[in-house]
Amino acid sequence: MAIGVRTPEAQARVDRLERVWLERPGVLGWLTTTDHKRIGLLYFFTSLVFFAAGGIEALFIRSQLLVPNEKLIAPDTFDQLFTMHGLTMIFLFVIPMSTGAFGNYLLPLMIGARDMAFPRLNAFTYWAFLCSGIFIYIGLFLGKAPDAGWFNYVPLASKQFDPGVNIDFYGLGLIFNGISTTAAAINFIVTIFKLRAPGMSINRMPLFAFAFLAVSFALVFALPPLNTALVFLELDRLAGFDFFNIAAGGAPLLWQHLFWLFGHPEVYIIILPAFGIATAIIPTFTGRRMIAFPLVALAEILVAFIGFGVWVHHMFSVGLAEVTMVYFAAASLIIVIPSAIQLFAWITTMVTGKPRFQTPLLWIVGFITFFIVGGLSGIMFAAIPFDQQLTDTYFVVAHFHFVIFGAAVFPILGGMYYWFPKVTGRLYHEGVGKLSFWLTFLGTALTFFPMHIVGLLGMPRRNYTYPPNVGWQPYNVAETLGSYILTAGLLLVAANLGWSLFRGRLAGNDPWNGDTLEWSTSSPPPPYNYAVIPYVTSPYPMWDRADREEDARRLDRGDLTLEGGHETIASTVLDAELDEILHMPSESPWPILLALALSGVFALLLTGHYGSALVFVGVAAAVLGAWHWKEPQPA
Amino acid sequence: MSSVATPRRGSLPNGVWGIALVIATEGAFLGCLIASYLYLGSRRETWPPPGIPEPHVLVPLILAGVLLATSVPMFFASFAARRGAARAAWLLIFAALIVQCGYLAYQVHLFLRDLDAFSPSASAYGSAYFTLLGAHHVHVLFGILLDVWLLARLTGGLSEYRVTAVRVVSWYWHFVNVLGVLITITIVSAAW
Numbered sequence: 001m002a003i004g005v006r007t008p009e010a011q012a013r014v015d016r017l018e019r020v021w022l023e024r025p026g027v028l029g030w031l032t033t034t035d036h037k038r039i040g041l042l043y044f045f046t047s048l049v050f051f052a053a054g055g056i057e058a059l060f061i062r063s064q065l066l067v068p069n070e071k072l073i074a075p076d077t078f079d080q081l082f083t084m085h086g087l088t089m090i091f092l093f094v095i096p097m098s099t100g101a102f103g104n105y106l107l108p109l110m111i112g113a114r115d116m117a118f119p120r121l122n123a124f125t126y127w128a129f130l131c132s133g134i135f136i137y138i139g140l141f142l143g144k145a146p147d148a149g150w151f152n153y154v155p156l157a158s159k160q161f162d163p164g165v166n167i168d169f170y171g172l173g174l175i176f177n178g179i180s181t182t183a184a185a186i187n188f189i190v191t192i193f194k195l196r197a198p199g200m201s202i203n204r205m206p207l208f209a210f211a212f213l214a215v216s217f218a219l220v221f222a223l224p225p226l227n228t229a230l231v232f233l234e235l236d237r238l239a240g241f242d243f244f245n246i247a248a249g250g251a252p253l254l255w256q257h258l259f260w261l262f263g264h265p266e267v268y269i270i271i272l273p274a275f276g277i278a279t280a281i282i283p284t285f286t287g288r289r290m291i292a293f294p295l296v297a298l299a300e301i302l303v304a305f306i307g308f309g310v311w312v313h314h315m316f317s318v319g320l321a322e323v324t325m326v327y328f329a330a331a332s333l334i335i336v337i338p339s340a341i342q343l344f345a346w347i348t349t350m351v352t353g354k355p356r357f358q359t360p361l362l363w364i365v366g367f368i369t370f371f372i373v374g375g376l377s378g379i380m381f382a383a384i385p386f387d388q389q390l391t392d393t394y395f396v397v398a399h400f401h402f403v404i405f406g407a408a409v410f411p412i413l414g415g416m417y418y419w420f421p422k423v424t425g426r427l428y429h430e431g432v433g434k435l436s437f438w439l440t441f442l443g444t445a446l447t448f449f450p451m452h453i454v455g456l457l458g459m460p461r462r463n464y465t466y467p468p469n470v471g472w473q474p475y476n477v478a479e480t481l482g483s484y485i486l487t488a489g490l491l492l493v494a495a496n497l498g499w500s501l502f503r504g505r506l507a508g509n510d511p512w513n514g515d516t517l518e519w520s521t522s523s524p525p526p527p528y529n530y531a532v533i534p535y536v537t538s539p540y541p542m543w544d545r546a547d548r549e550e551d552a553r554r555l556d557r558g559d560l561t562l563e564g565g566h567e568t569i570a571s572t573v574l575d576a577e578l579d580e581i582l583h584m585p586s587e588s589p590w591p592i593l594l595a596l597a598l599s600g601v602f603a604l605l606l607t608g609h610y611g612s613a614l615v616f617v618g619v620a621a622a623v624l625g626a627w628h629w630k631e632p633q634p635a
Numbered sequence: 636m637s638s639v640a641t642p643r644r645g646s647l648p649n650g651v652w653g654i655a656l657v658i659a660t661e662g663a664f665l666g667c668l669i670a671s672y673l674y675l676g677s678r679r680e681t682w683p684p685p686g687i688p689e690p691h692v693l694v695p696l697i698l699a700g701v702l703l704a705t706s707v708p709m710f711f712a713s714f715a716a717r718r719g720a721a722r723a724a725w726l727l728i729f730a731a732l733i734v735q736c737g738y739l740a741y742q743v744h745l746f747l748r749d750l751d752a753f754s755p756s757a758s759a760y761g762s763a764y765f766t767l768l769g770a771h772h773v774h775v776l777f778g779i780l781l782d783v784w785l786l787a788r789l790t791g792g793l794s795e796y797r798v799t800a801v802r803v804v805s806w807y808w809h810f811v812n813v814l815g816v817l818i819t820i821t822i823v824s825a826a827w
Binding site: 117118182185186189190193194220221223224225227228231232235236239240241242243245248249250251254257258261570572573577579580582621625628629631632 | 644645646648649652653656657659660661663664666667668671674675678679684755756757758759760761762763766780784788794796797800
């Protein structure tokens with residue numbers, strides 16, 4: 001319990017809430033859970049496993065490239081490894097970790113809700129994500145993993161040049177994965193719009209929530225082009241259609257347009273949650289409010305929006321009309337403005353506050369450093385001749401790893417440290433935490449910075465080896481060494497958190513003097529999150545002491561405690577005025593069953609049993625019908 | 636059949652927000668299909684390519700108009716449900732369902748006839764044509780399943796949950812109907 005229970009009536013209310021929100025114990029409870037925190041934890045551990053898998057793939061790649069003409073890995077295995085590395089890190093680690101784990105666990109808490117808007121849909125997104133991940137990885141274990149790179153250009157990826165099932169694992173697996181991600185994004189948007197605590201009008205919403213709102217909208221509109229491309233690809237491959245077949249009037253370029261129409265917004269989908277985490281950590285550890293709050297909020301939305309208008313800058317070397325390229329080059333430069341607004345706001349907030357350089361803030365400093373490096377090399381690519389010179393070299397690899405690993409994953413790691421006390425109730429080890437940061441920071445710089453140089457020297461990406469006499473070896477040795485140091489840093493993070501889970505000092509509700517609502521409840525939070533739905537009067541509700549003391553008095557009175565049933569509140573979209581009491585669904589077996597039925601559909605499509613696949617579509621429809629048969633009832 | 640007064644809300648219920656976003660993402664998907672069709676067409680001298688008959692114009696346009704007309708009963712079904720008139724809502728949805736089923740049956744008949752005339756796997760035109768139409772038909776079929784589910788539930792009267800369900804399904808049909816018109820115009824445009 002967070003706020004003091006001072007009267008027997010209040011205690012009775014809390015006891016009632018405990019009973020109402022309690023889920024089944026044991027494994028069955030986890031399989032049927034609709035608790036956003038348990039689903040967040042499932043997402044967390046699953047995407048961590050995929051992170052490890054993607055990391056091991058990267059270590060194989062780096063080991064193969066340590067010296068020229070190395071024969072550790074066969075060329076075709078190398079193709080599968082770098083493709084799976086990209087797929088895993090983007091679709092099975094960063095997105096599920098940032099939206100699935102951080103978003104699920106924290107967003108309802110931050111906005112003062114008791115669950116997500118659609119709890120059963122939320123459970124489904126997890127199980128579908130898990131099944132799609134396993135689906136894609138079965139390909140790797142069969143030695144038939146996707147092998148045409150993460151952007152999978154046709155005609156290389158067409159049946160003619162890649163006749164095995166490798167690419168079908170990619171096409172079908174990503175459609176499956178996209179169903180999960182789309183559903184999750186819709187759920188986040190409705191949750192953010194409708195479930196905010198009374199008084200949390202849109203201008204008082206934490207910047208973390210703004211970032212997740214922007215990401216979710218980007219996902220809703222970015223995944224359809226990808227799905228279109230994937231449907232075309234699979235129709236071409238499985239049924240002999242001709243979307244990408246030049247001889248029959250098709251156009252391989254169509255794949256590139258559709259893919260990058262998704263692929264570029266995807267970059268911001270990856271990095272915006274990181275921005276959100278940064279804007280949650282910075283105020284807490286500098287003890288001051290964010291500078292330029294409205295501008296940062298708008299910049300977050302604007303980045304997601306402009307991201308849809310720049311996709312052709314991935315295609316400058318394709319041979320498009322010059323006027324097209326110039327337009328997209330200019331549009332790409334515009335992204336600098338909202339990015340810089342956020343960057344300067346973070347830096348100014350830190351400089352004008354009293355920063356406490358504890359582990360979470362260190363990761364954010366690392367993030368800002370690497371975002372500047374990766375951002376500056378990104379601007380260079382808007383210059384068309386520069387892009388044409390360096391496309392498909394290691395310079396590109398250096399650029400996007402600084403952005404995606406340095407800038408997107410560092411805040412995730414910082415966020416793990418920051419919210420560890422909230423999720424577990426215990427503190428991590430500060431000294432080891434700092435050491436893990438410095439190791440990872442040095443490892444990252446050493447791995448990816450030399451790639452700029454070998455890229456400029458002309459080393460092409462995705463080649464499984466290189467000749468000895470071109471002067472690339474010293475840089476490759478440094479990169480491989482860096483990747484081992486980086487791995488050591490990440491293992492130290494895992495060791496620190498794993499050890500602290502059992503041995504860490506007790507944290508209490510609010511070890512950091514945090515600014516957002518999640519710090520007002522107990523650590524870990526109870527299943528109902530808040531015994532009383534909080535009233536909010538500013539974007540920094542935890543720093544409004546009087547409001548939080550009032551919460552305790554409202555618990556005494558039973559003002560919005562909703563202990564009568566499985567309930568939370570809905571509020572109006574802009575002003576967050578109390579609108580209605582929502583009767584929330586509780587644990588349900590249907591989400592996992594639907595995910596399993598869909599797994600059957602995709603597995604049968606992959607193996608060419610179209611009739612049986614149709615049967616499983618029917619099963620999925622029946623499950624959906626059953627799912628919606630039981631209505632959430634007022635108690 | 637009992638009637639339930641819908642609570643007065645200051646904003647749309649969560650379910651309607653949910654379907655609005657489903658429409659946004661599905662609309663983007665069908666938009667990408669239409670754009671791909673037009674993109675492939677714009678790169679060819681003759682569209683449809685030689686040897687493939689031009690698409691029919693009149694019948695598909697009439698059919699699209701008929702489907703669009705089912706938005707009217709769906710709108711009033713949602714209107715009736717919100718006022719607690721379960722039986723009226725049931726009848727209106729049922730009326731719409733009959734027309735929607737007839738529409739789909741006739742469309743499938745045309746689809747099969749086209750399949751006899753030319754193949755989806757012999758030209759990019761065929762691929763785009765059948766994929767676009769097929770995607771539309773799947774949406775119609777899904778809507779019909781939603782109707783059937785809804786009718787089964789409404790026999791037990793209304794609840795707040797079911798009122799929202801009627802509104803959600805009604806929104807879904809407006810979307811399918813408008814997209815049906817856009818897809819038909821896209822397909823028919825090859826004959827001009």
